[in-house]
Amino acid sequence: MSKPQNGESGSPAADDPEVMFQVPGPTVSFSRLHYSVMESNGLCHKTGPEKHILRDVSGIMRPGMNAIMGPTGSGKTSLLDVIAGRKDPAGLKFGQVLIDGKMVDSDLRLISAYVVQDDILMGTLSVRENLLFSVNLRLDPRHYSAADKQQRVDSIIDDLGLQDCAHTKIGTEFLRGVSGGERKRCSIGMELITSPRLLFLDEPTTGLDSNTANHIINLLHRLSRSGKTIVFSIHQPRYSIFSRFDHLTLMHRGELVYAGAAGKALSYFTDLGYHCEPFNNPSDFFLDVTNGEAHNLLAVSYRQSTQYQRVVEELDHLTHGLEGGVGGQGQKADYVTSFWYQMRVVGGRMVVNSLRNPQTSYAQLALNIFFALLVGLIYYQIPLTLPEALQNRMGAFFFLIINMVFGNLSAVELFINERALFIHENSSGYYRTSVYFLSKIFADLIPNRIVPILIFSAIAYYMMGLKPAFTAFLLFTLTMSLVSLAGVSLAFLVSASVSSFAMANVLIALPFVFMMVFGGFLVNLNSMLSWLSWLKWISIFRYGLEAVTINEFKGQIFYSNTTILPGEVYLETQGIDYSTWGFWQNHVALAGIITVCMVLAYIQLRRINRWK
Numbered sequence: 001m002s003k004p005q006n007g008e009s010g011s012p013a014a015d016d017p018e019v020m021f022q023v024p025g026p027t028v029s030f031s032r033l034h035y036s037v038m039e040s041n042g043l044c045h046k047t048g049p050e051k052h053i054l055r056d057v058s059g060i061m062r063p064g065m066n067a068i069m070g071p072t073g074s075g076k077t078s079l080l081d082v083i084a085g086r087k088d089p090a091g092l093k094f095g096q097v098l099i100d101g102k103m104v105d106s107d108l109r110l111i112s113a114y115v116v117q118d119d120i121l122m123g124t125l126s127v128r129e130n131l132l133f134s135v136n137l138r139l140d141p142r143h144y145s146a147a148d149k150q151q152r153v154d155s156i157i158d159d160l161g162l163q164d165c166a167h168t169k170i171g172t173e174f175l176r177g178v179s180g181g182e183r184k185r186c187s188i189g190m191e192l193i194t195s196p197r198l199l200f201l202d203e204p205t206t207g208l209d210s211n212t213a214n215h216i217i218n219l220l221h222r223l224s225r226s227g228k229t230i231v232f233s234i235h236q237p238r239y240s241i242f243s244r245f246d247h248l249t250l251m252h253r254g255e256l257v258y259a260g261a262a263g264k265a266l267s268y269f270t271d272l273g274y275h276c277e278p279f280n281n282p283s284d285f286f287l288d289v290t291n292g293e294a295h296n297l298l299a300v301s302y303r304q305s306t307q308y309q310r311v312v313e314e315l316d317h318l319t320h321g322l323e324g325g326v327g328g329q330g331q332k333a334d335y336v337t338s339f340w341y342q343m344r345v346v347g348g349r350m351v352v353n354s355l356r357n358p359q360t361s362y363a364q365l366a367l368n369i370f371f372a373l374l375v376g377l378i379y380y381q382i383p384l385t386l387p388e389a390l391q392n393r394m395g396a397f398f399f400l401i402i403n404m405v406f407g408n409l410s411a412v413e414l415f416i417n418e419r420a421l422f423i424h425e426n427s428s429g430y431y432r433t434s435v436y437f438l439s440k441i442f443a444d445l446i447p448n449r450i451v452p453i454l455i456f457s458a459i460a461y462y463m464m465g466l467k468p469a470f471t472a473f474l475l476f477t478l479t480m481s482l483v484s485l486a487g488v489s490l491a492f493l494v495s496a497s498v499s500s501f502a503m504a505n506v507l508i509a510l511p512f513v514f515m516m517v518f519g520g521f522l523v524n525l526n527s528m529l530s531w532l533s534w535l536k537w538i539s540i541f542r543y544g545l546e547a548v549t550i551n552e553f554k555g556q557i558f559y560s561n562t563t564i565l566p567g568e569v570y571l572e573t574q575g576i577d578y579s580t581w582g583f584w585q586n587h588v589a590l591a592g593i594i595t596v597c598m599v600l601a602y603i604q605l606r607r608i609n610r611w612k
């Protein structure tokens with residue numbers, strides 16, 4: 001175990017002769033950061049008092065290992081996020097972040113990478129496949145061949161010691177995958193694939209056993225020695241980990257209590273009158289001091305220290321000539337890959353994911369076959385004789401439409417399940433929102449909606465003995481598909497709008513029940529209160545029910561011993577327009593509902609808050 005050998009400035013490059021960087025990483029400086037949020041009272045947003053998260057925080061982080069430490073809630077992650085441009089810029093009331101003396105702009109996303117605390121990876125893919133996904137989307141295919149990318153993945157796997165688990169799946173709730181340490185290394189690998197010179201990590205050792213944590217820090221240390229600037233928040237590391245730090249930023253209640261060489265921190269506190277007992281872990285000692293009775297004075301003492309004066313002077317020099325106020329974050333960088341290339345890669349991953357995680361598709365198919373058989377048996381070979389010909393047909397159609405709409409409730413999980421993954425990948429520049437939206441929709445629609453509906457329609461239609469003409473069957477299937485897709489697109493809209501299943505279930509059940517009531521089967525729409533009856537215009541049930549009814553009744557003759565009833569007469573008594581346009585207007589309306597809901601779902605997906 002070696003003691004840290006750092007210079008006063010905290011720059012290993014400047015002070016440690018052992019440190020020989022090949023290409024020095026960027027220097028990150030931040031001056032006078034004030035970050036605050038309005039606390040919410042839970043009922044409506046931004047109503048409470050202002051909460052100050054960072055108070056006048058300044059510092060300089062150079063190539064090497066830059067740790068941000070402090071008690072829980074002290075603002076470590078917030079500082080890291082503000083520097084990395086991940087925190088909502090609206091909260092940054094004052095201050096600037098500079099990279100190599102320049103204002104932070106869209107280039108930050110290209111030269112830096114951010115490893116989030118909860119390893120966000122696709123669980124059904126192996127370590128290698130996840131890395132390949134990252135390399136495919138984040139290296140320009142015009143400059144890197146497929147072989148170059150494979151080579152890059154191989155070298156990352158070797159560098160991170162992931163050879164033994166390269167072909168093991170990451171793991172899902174149903175599938176035991178790689179270990180926590182391997183997962184973390186894979187997450188780091190996902191970001192290292194672009195060879196960033198600046199790497200941010202949010203608590204990279206949290207949740208890992210001490211050996212694995214040591215391994216991760218050694219890995220980061222090795223990377224820092226190849227010229228990278230590594231900035232990370234960390235809670236309470238053991239000594240062997242602490243000894244790897246070059247620069248330490250110690251925080252308490254949003255203020256700095258120390259920033260400088262990690263190796264000088266103990267003597268700084270000794271000078272202030274705090275003594276670390278022999279064998280005590282320095283990081284435990286620092287947390288004890290910052291949590292102690294005199295914690296308020298520590299920030300004041302730090303401001304009066306020579307370390308702080310030196311940082312301020314250097315920052316003044318760096319920021320000289322730059323405008324004051326808030327440093328520009330939040331601009332979007334261009335993607336390195338084209339829309340169609342992203343569609344191929346992201347769509348490919350969706351397909352693999354669906355094939356390896358087919359429970360939803362199987363359940364959807366089984367449900368549709370079950371209900372098709374059930375409705376087929378209940379309404380088996382409906383006769384043309386009155387009165388059952390009319391009653392059974394209308395009953396069967398209502399049953400079918402209910403099944404088409406409510407049978408797709410599983411669609412509400414679409415954008416909720418992978419919300420964290422989407423936010424992380426999208427804000428890290430992997431792919432466009434439109435690419436994710438389209439590939440997700442198609443990966444869900446084909447296996448989970450279209451195929452089951454086709455099977456459902458074929459079984460139910462012929463078991464019920466409806467109009468034998470093949471075109472009538474095709475029109476029936478088209479109507480069922482549109483009804484189902486309209487229900488699904490409403491579920492997609494809800495799914496893109498909320499982040500919890502409980503909320504989604506409430507929001508989707510309500511409109512479905514309303515639409516069912518205004519579908520024209522449970523209540524006669526002509527006898528309704530006029531100010532309520534407009535709801536029939538947005539009822540998926542009504543359009544579906546009218547279309548299948550016209551399709552079945554038009555041209556059919558129903559009879560009893562004494563009466564003959566043409567289908568058209570029945571349609572007229574129900575007030576249903578059975579002209580060609582009268583039939584197709586239902587499909588146009590359903591297509592309109594689908595389009596509006598899909599467009600709104602896409603807009604909602606774009607509006608998801610990506611800031612931390």
Ligand SMILES: Nc1ncnc2c1ncn2[C@@H]1O[C@H](COP(=O)(O)OP(=O)(O)OP(=O)(O)O)[C@@H](O)[C@H]1O
Pocket residue numbers: 037051053070071072073074075076077078079233235612
């Ligand atoms: N967007 C936000 N809205 C409201 N409060 C926030 C927000 N972001 C951070 N905070 C608050 O700011 C304080 C600092 O949070 P931060 O996550 O930076 O602390 P931390 O030092 O990383 O803590 P921990 O070690 O527990 O993760 C906390 O009290 C937190 O609740």
